[in-house]
Amino acid sequence: MRIAVIYIAARLITTLFLFLAAELSGFGSRMGPDANLGSTIVAWDGTWYWLIGYAGYPSELPLTDAGQIAENAWAFLPIYPYLSQWVSWPFGQWAAGALIVSLVAGYAASLVLYRLLRLRLDASAATWAVLFFACGPLAALFQVGYAETLNLLWLFCALWCVMRRRYGWLYLLIPLMAFTRPGVLAFSLFLALFGIWRWFRRRSEPLGGREIAHIVLLGLLAAVAGFAWQVIAGWVTGDPGAYLSTELAWRRNWILGDASFAPFDAFAAGIEFWFGTMWGLPVVWGYIAVGAGLVALACALLFLPQVKRLGVELRLWSASYLLYLLLVFFPQSSIFRLLVPLSPLWGAFAVPRSRAWRICVLVACLLGQWWWIYNMYALGNTAWQVP
Structure with a gap:
């Protein structure tokens, strides 16, 4: 009841901010x-999810005037837009279905x-x-x-399963994550690190052959699922590099010329774009x-008592996900949104029992929420105002 x-109450505050x-x-x-409240639902990436819900994915990749692959729907995974489309059927508006899915998934994720x-x-x-x-x-x-809250629901359930050593549900949850939001490869890395940790502490917590098999198979499943959408996009479009080329099309909004992945x-x-091009500072800075x-992040995950209280599993997940972002992400204002899978770390902020501390953190959350909404939705017109 408390969580409800x-x-x-939190959703009423957010509604006011969005209004x-x-x-x-x-x-x-x-x-x-x-603009109105409905506009916020389908703004930015919401427009792409809406397009997928109604029209699906293109069988032929669109091209720019320069002959490069243009931004297209293959950058977005299918579960959220299609689920929202199905939920929207009684209402006749995809936005209604998207709102319901996000709200319900967010409440379930909170629980x-x-x-x-x-x-x-x-x-x-x-x-x-x-x-x-x-x-x-x-x-x-x-x-x-946006698909974030639905993905958080699958992620939190998956982390709970690992912490409780209930691996069976992960065979369902991993594919759900893989086709909701990018990032399941980070979960594969997490399972690898978790398996190593379990091996080294097998004397204090017995590690049987069945658990070893689950961890290995689930890690492989997450790795395969992480590349599955690339294979599907290539098969449908006839271009093996369709997914990567589509993702790189977004990077050209910041960096001119051809982009490649490594x-x-x-x-x-x-780093070179922001410090060198945008801010005119030495790139070395x-x-x-x-x-x-x-x-600083590594020290916090390793040594900060409040973080250590959360357990090794959540710390390994946080480290795995941060490394994943470092490997694949072009840093821009969307970094704030991409850090949402680290939400279990809110527990570290809640560990201090001081009511004054907790109220200050809550006030900072609300101020940060308004700052983000104001910049991304009320303004939303510069390179650092992209949610």
Whole structure:
């Protein structure tokens, strides 16, 4: 009941913020001067999900005037848009279905997050962590046409299964994650690291052959599922590189000319773009800043008592996902949204029992939420205002 009250109150606050953003939207905004709450649901990537729900995926890749593969629907995975389309059938509007799916999935994810954190924290800390999650800076995702909350539901369930050593459900959850949002390859890495950790502590917690088989098979399943969409896109379009070329089409919004993929290359290109091109600073400063940030994150995951309280599994997942982003992501303002799978770390912010601390964190969450909504929806017209 507490989680339901928290979630409903948080959604009312987010609704108010989105309404204000729509009212403040002008000619320079992505949504335009006539925006309303419905506009926020299908803004930005919501438009692509809507297009997939109605028209599916193209069998022929669109090209730019320069003959390069243009932005297209293959960059987005199918479960969320098709589920939203199915749910929208009684209402006649895809946006209605998308809103329902996001809201319901977000509430279910909040419940699972509470159960997940209760494995390591007391009821008070777990409840506050869910409150931070529901009111966090990216809380608008609970109410717009994005696949994040549905993916978080699968992810939290999967992490709970690993922490409880109930591996059977993962054979369903891993494919669901793989066809909802990119990132299941990070889960494959997580399972590999988790298996190594289990091996080294097998004397304190017995490790049987059946559990070893589950961990190995599930890690392989996550790896195969992580590349499956690339294979499907190539098969349907006749272009083996269809998915990667589509993803790289978005990078050309920041970097002119041909783009290519190699591990860490996108992150390095992002550092050069932001520090060199945009801010006119020495690029080496960017590498120093990123390196210092990575060292700080590593120290937090390894040594910070509040993070250690969450358990090894959540720390390994966080490290795996951060490494995955470093390998494949071109850093831009969407980085805030892509950090949402680290939401179990809200538990670390809730561990201190000081009510003043917890209230300050909550206020910071709400201020961050308004800042993000205002910039991404009311304004949304520069390179750093892309959700």
